Amino acid sequence: MQFSKVIHCNNTINSDNSNNRTINSSNTTIGSKHITIDSNHTTTDSNHTTIDSNHTTTDSKHITIDSNHTTIDSKHTTIDSNHTTTDSKHITIDSNHTTIDSKHTTIDSNHTTTGSNYITIDSKHTTIDSNHTTTGSNYITIDSNHTTIDSKHTTINA
Secondary structure, rough: OOOOEEEEEEEEEEEEOOOEEEEOOOOOEHHOOOOOEEEOOOEHHHHOOOOOOOOOOOOHHOOEEEEOOOOOOOOOOOEEEOOOOHHOOOOEOOOOEEEEEEEEEEOOOOOEHHHHHOEEOOEEEEEEOOOHHHEOOOOEEEEOEEEEEEEOEEEEEE
């Protein structure tokens, strides 16, 4: 085992060829794991972990963390103060909107869209489009004066 000590500008470098170790005041690299450490970064072996004050990336899951964002693995979850997106269901949350899948969106605590034309207001009321609202399973309110009770009966000025 051979050691050499060389002083350059207040940095000390020690070399040990048996395990490929280089040490100075800012960096450490050790053997086949290729660990590099300075004040902001750590990179480690086949998992490729990088750490600084804002970011962490780890192995095949590719986790990135800073003050506003978390991205985790194949499900692609991003979290900040207003948004959450999770896996194949693509849930987006902000103060007013939750999208569950491509057909269902909760607008607020009282309103849910179902498909491109249907808004469920509560358990008994659904707005089909800008002119039609269902009331219960059989009643469709067309406007303020007309309600279709079933396919054969319509009230006028009900």
